[in-house]
Amino acid sequence: MLVALLGTGILFTFRLRFIQVTKIKSIFKEVFSKPEKETEDVGMSAFQSLSTAIAAQVGTGNLAGVATAIAAGGPGAIFWMWISGFFGMGTIFAEAVLAQTYNRSINGELVGGPAYYLRYGLKSKFLAGFFSISIIFALGFMGSMVQSNSIGLAVNNAFPIPKIVIGIIVAALAALILLGGVSRIASFTEKVVPFMAALYILGGIVVLAINYSEILPALKMIVWGAFNPRAATGGFIGATVKETLRYGVARGLFSNEAGMGSTPHAHAVAKVDHPVQQGYVSMLGVIVDTGIVCTITALVILTTGAFETGLTSSELTQEGFRLGFSNFGDFGLQFIAVALFFFAFSTIIGWYFFGELNIKYLFGKGGVKYYRALVLICIVVGTLLDVELVWALADMFNALMVIPNLIALVGLSALVVKAVNEFDSKKKNKSQNIS
Template sequence: MDSLSVIESINNVLWGPVMLVLLLGTGVLFTIKLRFIQLRRLKDTVRETFKKNEGVKADDEGMSSFQALATAIAAQVGTGNLAGVATAIAAGGPGAVFWMWISGFFGMGTIFAEAVISQVYTEKVGGRVVGGPAYYIKHGLGSKALAGFFAVAIVLALGFMGNMVQSNSIADAVNSAFQIPPLVTGLVIAFLVGLIVIGGMSRIAHFTSNVVPIMAVFYLFGAFVIILTNYQEIIPAIKMIVYGAFNPAAATGGIIGVTIREVFRYGIARGLFSNEAGMGSTPHAHAVAKVKHPAQQGLVGIFGVLFDTLIVCTVTALVIIITEAYTTDLVGIELTQYGFYEGFGELGNSFIAISMFFFALSTIISWYFFAEANIRYLFGTKFLRVFQGLVLIFVVIGTSLEVTVVWELADTFNGLMVIPNLIALLGMVSLVVKILNDYENNYEEDKSSTFEKEIK
């Protein structure tokens, strides 16, 4: 049995029914406990996301709410939206997109919980405010062992394995469009990442808050041009997604021979990798947002998942289905590129290569930021420079690996970091409900709040 087969066997267990039910179940539980907050507080979500943050600058004390969201979206909107959606459709058919939607909808409840708890439990390490699951597992759940396990898992999952996924996808896209050798691309990425992360929280926040909105508009504009040009195919494509979720063979005329189990598994797994709800990554950004009440950042977190899964992933899927790119044998970013090639001709390859470059570059920077918070948890500030160097090395290595191996490794480590985070969330359901009730009953009426942010 080769190494890929071993990894796939592990993932079949790790991402089996128990994990998927637990992951979806957590989202369902919070959605019910929070009384479908993603629907009834949608107006507040938009208001909190786009309100002005005048005079709030990123420093060692944190960053503005919008900068935290941009850093979170930089992590969410990356290869999961371009290559990940394509991988899900190639492996599970168009119906996998439906399960991505489901994971995204219920994931909004999960991300709200992650964001508000991360706001409550933070620390100062080396003069900088940090937070995230390791910190709320330690202080809120009271388990140093589980917190340590999460910290190690996320350093491996995002700092190393996950960032190889990002650089791998960039290198493939750039090589396909411009015939630039992967190693050259890897060295350029490593140089840019090093230049940004060495500037600390302030430079990272400045980069994400400026680049993320521009890259999102650029990509969505291109995708909408293709979709609207083929507007008569929109309804059939949506029907294929919904019908394919429950009858994949009939939806594609048997072109893609997959079972409902595969459609479900790849849809949920790629949905998680895309929106990261429940994975425990984006809380590191939400933890350091300078807001007056934790629930405010929880609402902002909801917008991140909504934008990532229900907007960006959907338009990517529609391009792939409308152009019938899914009927080819291509996988990963090459499948997405083919869809845009069908829509734009030769320009399509360059369009995706440029989009992927900025999407994945911003994700690498955000994931570094998340992983660094856990290096600080484990070792303080002792090994930060060593960690930075290792991340850059893994970024370069990732450009030369086989795409299937990289994605499977990412699934493995993602699964390992999900487990302790979900345990913590399920153990603090009552706290999340209490924070929301305080926000709705006290904070909005300009009464004193019982949940001011603490630095431990």
């Protein structure tokens, strides 16, 4: 699975001539662009779609996932996480372009995602249905349990609140947003996601400023540890290069979701003039997720020495911030509890939305109320389950949804290349006409 995901990213990186480097200006320019042609008041703006995608991307993978990668694979795992993120930008670009190309307006509502480019692009009704069922279970049900489980652990670790109470509160807050439909979800993500990311990044920068003398040694551990894990940490973490690469790539892909088929749902409903524009926007999600948030988490864990404690998952990240803010009592524990709540809660909202689009694809609007009720139940139940069981179930269904999505991406790769060439040609002609 890792070879297939990373291989797809490498394929698009070369076929699109390293688009994540050559079009870096376009990535930031298109985020706030508005369509030139008038569109119906449906869907989301490019920024709202990006915020919804980032809401799904920035979650437990950025805190618990990064910590797990370091604990199991050593600091060098972060180097491979960066590599997977770089190539993942090519994959996520292709997903967004295809999602835009094959989106549909049904009953005045804009819909799209892998199910649509599988059915109408690849002409496979079976794979489209298989993908839809897999993502409903992977993100809507199991994914909600993963996120609420992490919220329950972190909040319970920092505050004396029973997990069942935490689960009920999270479910009630989610219901207030989900009942408002697409417009309320879009409004929530565009306001909360920038705030939560900025809050976490600021907290991380403060810790790094306190431990500034350890930043260069930490970076050295990351780069050196990618090829010689034992030497990088004095043999403290007995990882091999194979384990370091495996955990780095795995957690990187789980975090930024490149190739998983989740974020295309958000980018499919963006109001843009050309699919390639949203492709550029989609790559910014990986930059924020893996390039900034994951890196902040890793450097905090390494510069504070938390990685030597033997902890793992979100507890390791909490320990890093606890040590970083050691002069302020338990502030570090509480900070991560709050940050993880926002991260995981916004991911629940984003993943719910992706699942809902597939419920509509399979059953129409009539199935949404039953799906919503089951998701809310999963949120509560997730806080009570064993963490290993929850992650195992999520990983299994994630794998099932990845397979048909990668088949579509590779099968329709020529169409993505054609779309880029067409967009560049139009842009060049427009520029010549203006001059």
